[in-house]
Amino acid sequence: MIINKQHLETYDTRYRAQLINSLSGFKSANLIGTINEAGQTNLSIVSSVFHIGATPPLVGMIFRPHSVPRHTLENIFEMKTYTINQVSSQIYRGAHQTSARYDRAISEFAAAGLTEEYHDPIPAPFVKESRLKYSLDLREHQILSINDTELVIGEITNIIIDDDAIKQDGYVDIESLATIAVSGLDSYHVTKRISRLSYAKPDKAIENLDIDGHPK
């Protein structure tokens, strides 16, 4: 079927949100850990974390205006630092619970059954149960005028990771860490690797690579 702009306008808000959120494809699932000057921590699940560049190592996130992770955003602006923690299949239910509208005074760590972990000198809390996590310094913030969403870009400062997940060529086997993928607003998925593929060249057939990046 073909759905055009006129059709889209007739859909109710929730139906439309489910539909449009499904179109971009699979999304990452990450918990954003923050703290404010008063020492109040906050944790919120975000499916909008995306890679921006490796040199310098930059990661972006999109926040909807007035959305649930508002306390997270305020803490990032206040402290200029935060953590990103990959969500695994072991913790996805607790991670999802952090999307509830808790009062500012309540830390979502307890609500989610997750544990704060600290690494000097980073003030923001990591999630102990996450097996791939990193701290960032805030580098850029702008409001996209087109729909008032906020774009936050951070530079990675410290990465905490299970040693054996890093393969010979630097690739991280996030599937081995049970990292999950999200579709739409509320669907969580584990993955099964089909293959790694060789760097594509115009005059050469693609080869399958093993997990370390070597031709099979």
Added chain:
Amino acid sequence: MIINKQHLETYDTRYRAQLINSLSGFKSANLIGTINEAGQTNLSIVSSVFHIGATPPLVGMIFRPHSVPRHTLENIFEMKTYTINQVSSQIYRGAHQTSARYDRAISEFAAAGLTEEYHDPIPAPFVKESRLKYSLDLREHQILSINDTELVIGEITNIIIDDDAIKQDGYVDIESLATIAVSGLDSYHVTKRISRLSYAKPDKAIENLDIDGHPK
């Protein structure tokens, strides 16, 4: 282990690119279909498509400066319209092949073994073999000063989708379309749903939802 900024600086470029590209989590896999005034088509795989908003329906993409999809970017600026086509496990190898540096005169459709499909009045080609695809009008373009990457935002105009993939509440079962997820630079994954979860509230336990969004 902990990897800090000093460690990162000692890594060679490719190792570092593999590592940093793995940190954001699973990514979407999409083929961007474009055409220029002269009628030359172009197709390139992009793992940086992300949801920005549902009202209006907006989707963003990040392009590295001087990267392979440069012809794609030029075509988007020229025609102000393009298509996004989800990559399934049936076409992922051809999709990956589009990342090779082809001359401008060569359309990646043929190289990838994929077929152009047209829907009046949209000039840009869709990928016939893709089971969820949509056209967009260019709405915003900016260069992120932090690392010269280009942010392109489009508004969805027409969605072409298998009817039975849309569930009762508007959620699209992209897993049933064999849509794949990407990790790092070159790893492709199929998915298996753990569950859809109910909207989180502070004082209420999360419930599992069936595929149509009803409590199980």
